Amino acid sequence: MPIKPLFSHGPLPGYRLFFCVLAASALMFVDQRFTRMEQVRAQLSTVVAPVQWVVSVPSDLLNWGSLALSDQQALVDENRRLREQILTLSHRGQRMANLTAENSELRELLRAAERRDIPYITAELLSLDNDPFSHQMVVNRGHRNGAYVGQPVIDASGLVGQITAVSAYSSRVLLLADASHALPVQLNRNGLRFIVQGAGRYSSVNVMHVPDTADIREGDLLTTSGLAGRFPPGYPVARVTEVFHDPGQPFARVTAEPMAQLQRSRHFLLLFPPPRVEVEQHAWDETLNISAEALRSSLRLANPDQEVP
Amino acid sequence: MARAPVVPILAIWLSLLLALCLQVMPLADGWQVYRPEWLGLMLIYWCMRAPDRVGVFHGFVLGILMDLIEGTALGQHALIYSLLAFLCALVYPRFRAYSLVQQSALVLVLLGLVQLVAQWLRTIVGDFSIHLAFLIPSLISAFLWPWLSTMFQAFERRLAAS
Numbered sequence: 001m002p003i004k005p006l007f008s009h010g011p012l013p014g015y016r017l018f019f020c021v022l023a024a025s026a027l028m029f030v031d032q033r034f035t036r037m038e039q040v041r042a043q044l045s046t047v048v049a050p051v052q053w054v055v056s057v058p059s060d061l062l063n064w065g066s067l068a069l070s071d072q073q074a075l076v077d078e079n080r081r082l083r084e085q086i087l088t089l090s091h092r093g094q095r096m097a098n099l100t101a102e103n104s105e106l107r108e109l110l111r112a113a114e115r116r117d118i119p120y121i122t123a124e125l126l127s128l129d130n131d132p133f134s135h136q137m138v139v140n141r142g143h144r145n146g147a148y149v150g151q152p153v154i155d156a157s158g159l160v161g162q163i164t165a166v167s168a169y170s171s172r173v174l175l176l177a178d179a180s181h182a183l184p185v186q187l188n189r190n191g192l193r194f195i196v197q198g199a200g201r202y203s204s205v206n207v208m209h210v211p212d213t214a215d216i217r218e219g220d221l222l223t224t225s226g227l228a229g230r231f232p233p234g235y236p237v238a239r240v241t242e243v244f245h246d247p248g249q250p251f252a253r254v255t256a257e258p259m260a261q262l263q264r265s266r267h268f269l270l271l272f273p274p275p276r277v278e279v280e281q282h283a284w285d286e287t288l289n290i291s292a293e294a295l296r297s298s299l300r301l302a303n304p305d306q307e308v309p
Numbered sequence: 310m311a312r313a314p315v316v317p318i319l320a321i322w323l324s325l326l327l328a329l330c331l332q333v334m335p336l337a338d339g340w341q342v343y344r345p346e347w348l349g350l351m352l353i354y355w356c357m358r359a360p361d362r363v364g365v366f367h368g369f370v371l372g373i374l375m376d377l378i379e380g381t382a383l384g385q386h387a388l389i390y391s392l393l394a395f396l397c398a399l400v401y402p403r404f405r406a407y408s409l410v411q412q413s414a415l416v417l418v419l420l421g422l423v424q425l426v427a428q429w430l431r432t433i434v435g436d437f438s439i440h441l442a443f444l445i446p447s448l449i450s451a452f453l454w455p456w457l458s459t460m461f462q463a464f465e466r467r468l469a470a471s
Contacts, residue, residue, distance in 0.1 A: 013398045016365040020391035024369070027384030032434065041383065048377045051326070055334050130333055131379055132341035132442075133431065138380075165380060172380050 038149070042167035056127060118232055120269040121145060123153070126170055135178040135202065135262075141270060142169040150230055152271045158236040158259025159183075159224060160268060175262055176237065177202050185237050186225035190215055193225055196237060199255075202262045205238055207254035212245050214252070222256060232273040316465055321363060324461075325351055325371060333378050342442050346450045348375065349393055349420050350457055356397035357404050358461075368394035382434045389430070393423045413454040420447035 031037045123139040141147045143166045151163040153173050161175040174181050179200035185207075186193050192215065195208045210216060220240040226233025238256035245252050328351035336344055348371060355363040372387030379386070396419050397404075404415060424443050 013365050013395055017391060017395040020365050020369045021388055024372070024384035024388035024391065027387070028382045028430075028434065031383040037383070041377070045377050048374055051330060051333065051374070051378060054330055059335060128335060129379065130335060130341055130344070131381070134381075136380060 038165060041165065045167050052127065118274070119272045121147075121272075123147075123268045123270050125266045125268070133200070134180075135175040135198065135200070136164070137173050137175065138170050139173055139268060139270075140170055142167050142171050144168050146272070147171045147270055152231045152235075152273065154235055154269050154271060155260045155265040155267065157261060158238070159231065160260045160262065160265070162230065163270070173268075175202075176260075177205060177258060177262055182208070183231060183237070184225045184227045185222040186233075187216060188221040188223050188236075192216065193227065194222070194254075196222060196256065202258075204241065204255045204257055207240070207256055208251075210243075210252045210254045212252050216240060216243055216252075216254060218243060221259075229276040232271060316359060316468065318362065320468065321355055321359070325355070325367070328352075329371060329374060329378075332375065342445050343449060344446060345453050346420050346424075346446045348390070349423065349447075350416070350450050350454065352390060352393055353397055353416060353419060354458060354461055356394050357401050358465075360398055360401045363394070364398060365391045365394045368392075385427075385430050385434065389423055389427050392426060393419065396422065409455040409458065412458070413451045416454045417447055417451035420450055423447075 031041070121141060123141040126138040126140050128138075129136040139153070147163055147166050149163055149166055153160045153162060159176060161173050161178070161181060163171045164174045165172040176183060176196070176198055177200070178198045180198070182195055182197040184193060185196045194210060194216075197206050197208050199206050207216070207222070218240055222237045222240065224231040224233055224235045224237055236259040238258045240254060240256045242255045243252060244254070325348070328347040331347040332344070352363075352368055352371065355367070368390035369387045372385075372390035373383070375381075375386040375390070376383050400415065400419075404412060407415065421444055424447050428443050
């Protein structure tokens with residue numbers, strides 16, 4: 001009679017592991033490569049909505065409790081502070097109206113292209129990503145509210161990032177501090193253009209490929225240049241904190257601090273920049289023809305006695 | 310021979326979902342690196358406790374849920390947790406014979422291995438720099454293991470008595 005083994009062995013779960021690893025790899029591949037998956041994901045996300053709700057309950061309770069239990073003095077203080085802020089902002093708003101009128105007048109004088117106001121919707125923070133190695137957050141606007149993938153997000157003091165995934169009533173924002181995020185910027189002081197890439201920390205971003213001779217200093221403001229067509233131009237992005245010239249390196253090492261309060265803001269604006277004007281290929285050819293004509297006529301003007309081919 | 314009481318599958322799933330909630334609970338910014346691997350711990354516990362009922366597929370489903378919540382590439386956590394369940398199924402006969410301290414050492418090894426794979430996956434999926442901080446959660450989880458396992462054994466006994 002065979003001895004009964006102490007531990008009963010079923011079939012080794014190697015086959016199951018093989019199957020699961022295969023399925024997971026296929027899912028990862030499909031998720032990375034095909035945009036169709038975003039809709040599937042949005043549908044599936046409703047399954048985990050209860051978990052997200054449960055997880056947000058303690059912080060909501062804490063917020064509500066602190067509001068309910070805060071004493072009158074604190075509320076009065078806050079009220080006064082907010083009133084002062086309103087006063088300052090309305091003062092600025094009045095000057096802003098004046099300046100806008102002046103600016104449009106000047107632009108008309110110069111026949112420069114008109115700058116339009118950019119429409120926006122407000123959004124509130126739902127949850128921050130709890131992965132310490134990536135910087136994302138979820139806000140409470142989805143495609144039902146008009147949000148779309150690639151939409152720029154700002155807060156009260158600067159650019160925050162862009163939307164990377166949209167579900168029905170919420171969307172995921174990739175912050176500009178994330179290591180996988182980069183955007184084109186411009187120095188506010190002299191218009192030099194650079195690329196800003198996240199460093200994986202909230203407090204600093206890197207300015208890439210700065211030549212050692214470039215005129216960039218500590219305290220310079222970097223704004224969006226609008227060149228990639230994703231972010232509208234002119235929004236503050238970061239302030240340069242350190243410029244370090246290492247003789248052994250081809251480029252200077254420049255770090256900057258994001259202007260937006262990435263860790264503190266709760267309210268955001270989702271911008272709707274106007275669609276980018278596509279420049280057609282044949283438009284370039286036409287201008288080339290014209291310039292050839294202009295060249296010929298200018299040559300004729302310069303030496304009228306010679307025959308120009 | 311006293312047979313271990315059979316735990317209802319509902320209790321297993323409830324505890325796993327609770328661990329999932331703890332795993333995705335928002336934490337202050339500097340503290341996220343110190344979060345114990347709740348879901349991994351719970352999965353190890355049930356894989357060791359009921360290896361014939363909790364296995365690779367449980368890890369897969371929980372990982373998919375985790376991916377949906379965290380917004381990582383679909384299947385990233387699924388791969389990690391099914392690998393964890395598989396490793397548990399390999400070592401569980403030995404694991405049961407160990408003392409609590411030895412068990413937590415093995416938990417450290419298992420979770421550390423799985424975290425290493427997770428870091429590899431991250432570097433494959435996106436831009437990401439690897440550093441040793443990823444071992445902190447497994448260290449803390451291994452430290453918590455003796456309490457967790459004795460607590461759940463007490464729960465089970467109470468469940469069986471009632």
